Amino acid sequence: xxxxxxxxxxxxxxxxxxxxxxxxxxxxxxxxxxxxxxxxxxxxxxxxxxxxxxxxxxxxxxxxxxxxxxxxxxxxxxxxxxxxxxxxxxxxxxxxxxxxxxxxxxxxxxxxxxxxxxxxxxxxxxxxxxxxxxxxxxxxxxxxxxxxxxxxxxxxxxxxxxxxxxxxxxxxxxxxxxxxxxxxxxxxxxxxxxxxxxxxxxxxxxxxxxxxx
Amino acid sequence: xxxxxxxxxxxxxxxxxxxxxxxxxxxxxxxxxxxxxxxxxxxxxxxxxxxxxxxxxxxxxxxxxxxxxxxxxxxxxxxxxxxxxxxxxxxxxxxxxxxxxxxxxxxxxxxxxxxxxxxxxxxxxxxxxxxxxxxxxxxxxxxxxxxxxxxxxxxxxxxxxxxxxxxxxxxxxxxxxxxxxxxxxxxxxxxxxxxxxxxxxxxxxxxxxxxxxxxxxxxxxxxxxxxxxxxxxxxxxxxxxxxxxxxxxxxxxxxxxxxxxxxxxxxxxxxxxxxxxxxxxxxxxxxxxxxxxxxxxxxxxxxxxxxxxxxxxxxxxxxxxxxxxxxxxxxxxxxxxxxxxxxxxxxxxxxxxxxxxxxxxxxxxxxxxxxxxxxxxxxxxxxxxxxxxxxxxxxxxxxxxxxxxxxxxxxxxxxxxxxxxxxxxxxxxxxxxxxxxxxxxxxxxxxxxxxxxxxxxxxxxxxxxxxxxxxxxxxxxxxxxxxxxxxxxxxxxxxxxxxxxxxxxxxxxxxxxxxxxxxxxxxxxxxxxxxxxxxxxxxxxxxxxxxxxxxxxxxxxxxxxxxxxxxxxxxxxxxxxxxxxxxxxxxxxxxxxxxxxxxxxxxxxxxxxxxxxxxxxxxxxxxxxxxxxxxxxxxxxxxxxxxxxxxxxxxxxxxxxxxxxxxxxxxxxxxxxxxxxxxxxxxxxxxxxxxxxxxxxxxxxxxxxxxxxxxxxxxxxxxxxxxxxxxxxxxxxxxxxxxxxxxxxxxxxxxxxxxxxxxxxxxxxxxxxxx
Numbered sequence: 002x003x004x005x006x007x008x009x010x011x012x013x014x015x016x017x018x019x020x021x022x023x024x025x026x027x028x029x030x031x032x033x034x035x036x037x038x039x040x041x042x043x044x045x046x047x048x049x050x051x052x053x054x055x056x057x058x059x060x061x062x063x064x065x066x067x068x069x070x071x072x073x074x075x076x077x078x079x080x081x082x083x084x085x086x087x088x089x090x091x092x093x094x095x096x097x098x099x100x101x102x103x104x105x106x107x108x109x110x111x112x113x114x115x116x117x118x119x120x121x122x123x124x125x126x127x128x129x130x131x132x133x134x135x136x137x138x139x140x141x142x143x144x145x146x147x148x149x150x151x152x153x154x155x156x157x158x159x160x161x162x163x164x165x166x167x168x169x170x171x172x173x174x175x176x177x178x179x180x181x182x183x184x185x186x187x188x189x190x191x192x193x194x195x196x197x198x199x200x201x202x203x204x205x206x207x208x209x210x211x212x213x214x
Numbered sequence: 215x216x217x218x219x220x221x222x223x224x225x226x227x228x229x230x231x232x233x234x235x236x237x238x239x240x241x242x243x244x245x246x247x248x249x250x251x252x253x254x255x256x257x258x259x260x261x262x263x264x265x266x267x268x269x270x271x272x273x274x275x276x277x278x279x280x281x282x283x284x285x286x287x288x289x290x291x292x293x294x295x296x297x298x299x300x301x302x303x304x305x306x307x308x309x310x311x312x313x314x315x316x317x318x319x320x321x322x323x324x325x326x327x328x329x330x331x332x333x334x335x336x337x338x339x340x341x342x343x344x345x346x347x348x349x350x351x352x353x354x355x356x357x358x359x360x361x362x363x364x365x366x367x368x369x370x371x372x373x374x375x376x377x378x379x380x381x382x383x384x385x386x387x388x389x390x391x392x393x394x395x396x397x398x399x400x401x402x403x404x405x406x407x408x409x410x411x412x413x414x415x416x417x418x419x420x421x422x423x424x425x426x427x428x429x430x431x432x433x434x435x436x437x438x439x440x441x442x443x444x445x446x447x448x449x450x451x452x453x454x455x456x457x458x459x460x461x462x463x464x465x466x467x468x469x470x471x472x473x474x475x476x477x478x479x480x481x482x483x484x485x486x487x488x489x490x491x492x493x494x495x496x497x498x499x500x501x502x503x504x505x506x507x508x509x510x511x512x513x514x515x516x517x518x519x520x521x522x523x524x525x526x527x528x529x530x531x532x533x534x535x536x537x538x539x540x541x542x543x544x545x546x547x548x549x550x551x552x553x554x555x556x557x558x559x560x561x562x563x564x565x566x567x568x569x570x571x572x573x574x575x576x577x578x579x580x581x582x583x584x585x586x587x588x589x590x591x592x593x594x595x596x597x598x599x600x601x602x603x604x605x606x607x608x609x610x611x612x613x614x615x616x617x618x619x620x621x622x623x624x625x626x627x628x629x630x631x632x633x634x635x636x637x638x639x640x641x642x643x644x645x646x647x648x649x650x651x652x653x654x655x656x657x658x659x660x661x662x663x664x665x666x667x668x669x670x671x672x673x674x675x676x677x678x679x680x681x682x683x684x685x686x687x688x689x690x691x692x693x694x695x696x697x698x699x700x701x702x703x704x705x706x707x708x709x710x711x712x713x714x715x716x717x718x719x720x721x722x723x724x725x726x727x728x729x730x731x732x733x734x735x736x737x738x739x740x741x742x743x744x745x746x747x748x749x750x751x752x753x754x755x756x757x758x759x760x761x762x763x764x765x766x767x768x769x770x771x772x773x774x775x776x777x778x779x780x781x782x783x784x785x786x787x788x789x790x791x792x793x794x795x796x797x798x799x800x801x802x803x804x805x806x807x808x809x810x811x812x813x814x815x816x817x818x819x820x821x822x823x824x825x826x827x828x829x830x831x832x833x834x835x836x837x838x839x840x841x842x843x844x845x846x847x848x849x850x851x852x853x854x855x856x857x858x859x860x861x862x863x864x865x866x867x868x869x870x871x872x873x874x875x876x877x878x879x880x881x882x883x884x885x886x887x888x889x890x891x892x893x894x895x896x897x898x899x900x901x902x903x904x905x906x907x908x909x910x911x912x913x914x915x916x917x918x919x920x921x922x923x924x925x926x927x928x929x930x931x932x933x934x935x936x937x938x939x940x941x942x943x944x945x946x947x948x949x950x951x952x953x954x955x956x957x958x959x960x961x962x963x964x965x966x967x968x969x970x971x972x973x974x975x976x977x978x979x980x981x982x983x984x985x
Binding site for chain 2: 048050052053054055056057059060061075077080081083085094096097099101102104153182184
């Protein structure tokens, strides 16, 4: 029993957040408009998570900012306010202004690997993604659906995902992530805007991956 | 004379028998540098621990195999791993890691989760900021970085174990398992890691040769099919092998040049080789006596004392050459008469040199004691051989062919004596003075043993590349934790941890590794459980579960299993490397090791070690560095002391003014040598100081020879001095070409010092010009 629990714990904590968030970014960019350097994508999300064994659905919502070459800001507003920031250097979680989690890319190299996938997708290069997933798309540019399945189901990390289903039109509308343990989540994206104005203020500061002096 | 010669023969024979008996019993040459430390500074207990840890560290090799093609890198790694396994020279080869190794890690920790807090979480709870942990858990459960299912939420509601696991300082964290092999990517290149533990003595020449040739053969074979394959290596065996190889090649080259040069020189001057044999005989008898006496006094001898001792005995060549040069000229007389001509000079030379060597006894260092006894006994043995045996072995008639050679040799004398060279003389003195003063401003001391060795630069590049790609570095420094009980050892490490972490942030060290970073002490686990129970579970659990609608109650009592101890680390655990850090754990006490890497400020680490009871800083390289510094200071002081001790003998013979004249050339040589070599960027080390001991003796010899020489025999005396200088340069001066810095510094100092002693030797006499 212990073993069954322990393993996902270890793997998930280092990899899963990155995997999930990266697939979101990937979806946004590979299927939607490709961003040029200096452009940013702002939008809102609604996420519903179904955990096996929990009676109610865990629903959260908030906004996000994606900047090529810099990273992703995932700002949850409901049920609590938290900030998750992924940069090539680290994953950080900030609650009420204090950093409650900091995973250094140097210590957890998956971050760099998945960041490569993210950046690859920004410039329309699918090869990094195809290294880990089988990518199948159906439909046309107005309404499409892409299914990602792990290339190596035995892989202790990618194998935790059953599938990632991304659908949309001009933009990505939703992402469904199904895990092998029966849990699933649905993310819907709204009010997406591509902006040519560089990030300023807090957003620029959060994505500044240079070490603080 | 005959009786004395026979008696000396008996003494030498006795020494020979004694030495043979000793050799038969087996002579252990000491090679450990710390054996040279003063006895009171030695710590046998720490020493054995140090030997064990450095042994383990030295036996480890890290190999990175890289290629643009991932499959090539992997094929290369697998082939090399197999070759090493099959070689019979490895105790363990780690290439493929268990796919479920992380899983086993999780399984080991999970039952003890409520006693395992990260430093940051512990601080949060201590400061009553448990709400931050709760919020973090809620964010994790809701957010895209979900890590929980219902089962986990019941067992570890606040997701403490994932937090703990991500914060473990895993040693090769920059590498990720890729299909069972630890790998990393750098640009287009894929690198795979291979770690091997040798099963033999990596400092043994035979073992090195077997291992390196097997390794190179495999690499060569792999390159034949995969030409772009790169193999990076780091490990003591590679450095030791490269060092031994280049030292052997260099020694062979230098010895051949030195030997040929000496033979040619003797042949040109004497048109016979007999003087060479006579000289070698005198030195050989000296070394024999020295060895026998040293073994019976000290029971053994340190290899460093032996090497320097043989060099110091080598000075007896000066006396021998004085004797054989006395054979020049029709008026040279019979061998006995020749000896009598040079006897005052060489006796005084030996006397001053003996005083110089014996002065080394004044320092409280075993190494210098051995050196003093070895060189003094050897010198005396050589001297007696020259005085008692050479006249009997040398049956030659006076040499008549050397008019030109003698005239040339006498030019140095004329340079100092003749009025026409007056300006040149002052010019030379001014030049030496100016260069010495300029050099003195550039003189730098350097005792760092790491600078004294020549580490192969290609291996150093590979090491830094491996460090960049993997974070692995081959440090040899560590802290030794020694306390009565096991948990005490972990608690001590915890006390060190916070201090070392801030030292790491300050840049005093690059990193450290201790067991307590992975397995907290029972005391800490107990304390953490209390914190989790009182400051997290009690105040927050109920509302937290309600919020997440977790039903079925919590299995979250905080007092389930026992405590995690280092025993839980199994052989095939990814943490099995930690077992090397436990040196002893039994009724007699516990001894742990905390490895340190990239120490830039050793003093800070020493202070940390002193602040925590039961901890000692062990820095093998630093110990040797301190030792070299101490020896350098002592040797430098002893040079001055020995000059003072030599003076009474000289004053007795030459009066005050004469003795000061005799002391002038060696003083100039000793004072000028170090600043002059500093002009060429050579720093002052213990090895320079040893060279100066030799320069001082050489300087007094030349000066005394010049002073004692009758005007009629002056050309022969000067020839002896010339030859002494040239043979010294050929044997020791050539060492300036060595790529080992210590040897280079020794050679450079000796080269310049000997030339100075030679050039100024005539001013020891009362020259006509009033010099």
